[in-house]
Amino acid sequence: MLNNKTILITGGTGSFGKCFTKYVLTHYEPKKIIIYSRDEFKQFIMQNDFKEYGDKLRFFIGDVRDKERLQRAFEGVDYVIHAAAMKQVPACEYNPNEAIKTNIHGAQNIIDAALDSGVKKVVALSTDKAVNPVNLYGGTKLVSDKLFIAANAYAGHKDISFSIVRYGNVAGSRGSVIPFFQNIINKGGKELPITDYRMTRFWISLQQGVELVIKALEEAKGGETFISKIPSFKITDLAQAMMPGCEMPEVGIREGEKLHEIMVTVEDSFTTYEYDKHFIVYPQMVWSKDKTPTPTGKKVPEGFSYSSGNNTEWLTVEQIKELLKDVDLEK
Ligand SMILES: NC(=O)c1ccc[n+]([C@@H]2O[C@H](COP(=O)([O-])OP(=O)(O)OC[C@H]3O[C@@H](n4cnc5c(N)ncnc54)[C@H](OP(=O)(O)O)[C@@H]3O)[C@@H](O)[C@H]2O)c1
Helix, strand or coil: CCCCCEEEEECCCCHHHHHHHHHHHHHCCCCEEEEEECCHHHHHHHHHHCHHHHHHEEEEECCCCCHHHHHHHCCCCCEEEECCCCCCHHHHHHCHHHHHHHHHHHHHHHHHHHHCCCCCEEEEEEEHHHCCCCCHHHHHHHHHHHHHHHHHHHCCCCCCEEEEEEECCECCCCCCHHHHHHHHHHCCCCECCECCCCCEEECECHHHHHHHHHHHHHHCCCCCEEEECCCEEEHHHHHHHHCCCCECCECCCCCCCCCCCEEECCHHHHHEEECCCEEEECCCCCCCCCCCCCCCCEECCCCCCEECCCCCCECCHHHHHHHHCCCCCCC
């Protein structure tokens, strides 16, 4: 379905964008992939790294805050993947209006520009932090998710759908626990601090995130939130996998930190369906009968929730050690 299509990725020079671009160029025959982002240097580096793909790859300097620029960039585009965001929790806390401009106004600009052009599908990236948010980053992503779901209502008879892919911290991503522990190990530290011994997380690789976005592009009718079924791990097990036998002092939970990553809440359970490898949370509002997605999976029981703490699939220390071999630490 991606063959001969023009795909635009906002935030295409980021971790997700580069992995998605590589995956699509090696598995499909797209007509063109357009990278939309602000920093010319990151685009220059990416252009060099992807030289072999020639003019299949195009680069557009632009800000998601700039609707006119987005409108120009979306000309002739079939699918938009919206990955651009301010995503560092402290940066969003200290610069709240900047986070609102990029993550919320930017989302609305994407929607407006997509509605005004011939775009057929928009998939926006969400995060577990948008679920019961405790910080501004999560709050802005929650609003962004709501905007994309509601956008299906103003699409009218236009052939366009908006949907969401939600996942948690990618293993090895900047600011996450693996690079934090690795940094201590590199400096010769002898113990790994644990904020709370009960702490758990999901394990997802960038490629799994990319594959879920492609699934959403293939299957979304509009308004769905796609969530991968992935294993959980205890932070204490991660510490033992990275430094076997180490001391693990408990240092206390940090402000805005959650004990578990939550993907599906009890409130979502009324419209959540289970599939082989993922869940889909369907929209609670209905905009038009012919465009509302029809679930084909198994409805989860009322009261169901899906978090890294109540998962049925858990990684052992040995399994974590194996997975760590393939983790690229973001610089
Ligand atoms: N990484 C994770 O663990 C994780 C987990 C769950 C969800 N997500 C979500 O996945 C998405 C992608 O994350 P990522 O890890 O790939 O992020 P990233 O590596 O920080 O990349 C962000 C990208 O967005 C661009 N960007 C930032 N502000 C922009 C703006 N105002 N206008 C246009 N482009 C802008 C950046 O390039 P310029 O600075 O050059 O503009 C860069 O290309 C985000 O929506 C994030 O919330 C990430």
